[in-house]
Amino acid sequence: MVLPTGVLPERNVLIRNGKIADLNLPDKTREGILSIDAKGMLLFAGFVDLHVHGGGGADFMDATPEAFETAVRAHLAHGTTLLYPTAMSATERDLTAFLQAFSAFRKTSLLASLTPGVHLEGPYFAGAGQKSSGAQPTDVLRLPDLDEVKRLLAVADGAILRWDAAPELEGAGSFAKYLTERGVRVAVAHTDATAEECANGYEHGFSHVTHFYNANSMHRKRDQKVYAGVVEATYLDDRVSVELIGDGCHIPREDILLALKIKGCDKVSVITDATRIAGTDLKQAKLGSLTNGRDVIVEDGVAKLPDRSSFAGSIATMDRCLCVLCRDYGISPELATVMLSLAPAKYMGADATKGSIEIGKDADLLLVDSEWRVRKVILGGKPLSAEAL
Numbered sequence: 001m002v003l004p005t006g007v008l009p010e011r012n013v014l015i016r017n018g019k020i021a022d023l024n025l026p027d028k029t030r031e032g033i034l035s036i037d038a039k040g041m042l043l044f045a046g047f048v049d050l051h052v053h054g055g056g057g058a059d060f061m062d063a064t065p066e067a068f069e070t071a072v073r074a075h076l077a078h079g080t081t082l083l084y085p086t087a088m089s090a091t092e093r094d095l096t097a098f099l100q101a102f103s104a105f106r107k108t109s110l111l112a113s114l115t116p117g118v119h120l121e122g123p124y125f126a127g128a129g130q131k132s133s134g135a136q137p138t139d140v141l142r143l144p145d146l147d148e149v150k151r152l153l154a155v156a157d158g159a160i161l162r163w164d165a166a167p168e169l170e171g172a173g174s175f176a177k178y179l180t181e182r183g184v185r186v187a188v189a190h191t192d193a194t195a196e197e198c199a200n201g202y203e204h205g206f207s208h209v210t211h212f213y214n215a216n217s218m219h220r221k222r223d224q225k226v227y228a229g230v231v232e233a234t235y236l237d238d239r240v241s242v243e244l245i246g247d248g249c250h251i252p253r254e255d256i257l258l259a260l261k262i263k264g265c266d267k268v269s270v271i272t273d274a275t276r277i278a279g280t281d282l283k284q285a286k287l288g289s290l291t292n293g294r295d296v297i298v299e300d301g302v303a304k305l306p307d308r309s310s311f312a313g314s315i316a317t318m319d320r321c322l323c324v325l326c327r328d329y330g331i332s333p334e335l336a337t338v339m340l341s342l343a344p345a346k347y348m349g350a351d352a353t354k355g356s357i358e359i360g361k362d363a364d365l366l367l368v369d370s371e372w373r374v375r376k377v378i379l380g381g382k383p384l385s386a387e388a389l
Helices: 065-076 092-108 146-156 172-181 195-204 230-236 253-263 318-328 333-347
Strands: 014-016 019-022 042-045 047-052 080-087 118-121 160-165 185-188 206-209 220-222 225-227 241-245 268-271 284-287 294-299 302-304 365-368 374-379
Touching (some): 042 333, 047 118, 065 092, 092 118, 146 160, 172 185, 195 230, 241 253, 241 333, 268 318, 268 333, 318 333
Parallel strands (some): 047 080, 080 118, 118 160, 160 185, 206 241
Antiparallel strands (some): 014 019, 042 365, 284 294, 294 302, 365 374
16 A cells, blocks of 8 residues: 555555545454455555546547547546646637536536546747747737636636646736636746746746646746746745656656655646547547647657657656656655645645545545556546446
């Protein structure tokens, strides 16, 4: 059993009414209780993915309940038991369609409890011609518009739990303050901000950095003057948390270890930033909706724009991230479970019921073998069959 404090061997976990009821049930009390034999595997808390665009061949920007169902189910099969569907930069019309599709999904799907709300990545980002735009469609990037924000919040009816923007943009401070006052988490993303501009954003309500190191500024020269950037400002502010793409391609081992050393594991979440390609064998697809998304290709285990100018999200599921952390980067299981489950749950305010194996929390659990592969997913105390996934 993997806890944030260490790995406890040979424990019997009792689940009652979908909750964890006991973490050291004596063998003699097991008679008459339906048992699952872990067979030497490790028991992890279900993964929590803060930033995920799609999977199983569907993108949330396809804006249909069926697309949400397909993508959520694909990630559940790989151990993600809580996720926040992510929209990329788009027109107000397309973001509205995304929000309406999420609402329809929540009303009809048996998996609605896995998605308490959504994450908007954009569209208020640094514009065309800047490296920080990454794979975001530059033709829809724009300055923060509070009237548009209010309209989208009204459509969402409480579903928008997080919104990303570039803090150096005109109006970004008011944007962050307005959303923070309404309980929406605001994150720095796709930005060319100086450290001073970023620090100012933190004073106005920005509290997190989207895919840290990727599409974020750092120490560089501009007009013959050297500036620090988002990376340095974030390391200097203990209030701010970060997320890192854990596919083994976006972030080198040393950068993850540095983030852990400076921020502490409770402020470092690992995400997939997964596209529709995740959980499939596709070698090319659309990033964003099928009708107006960007073409992407798969090479070397990562999605890229066809001209190789930028990575374009990942093709990872969270079990791959676990394997990267523990097998490839040598991170301990107890640190990995914080980064993959507890830290993201805490950031979203869901840690009272999710993110770790504790008495009273939801019994969303995973059995992981010695090769760091998820062998069984237990959702609300019920083992999921292949047919269910």
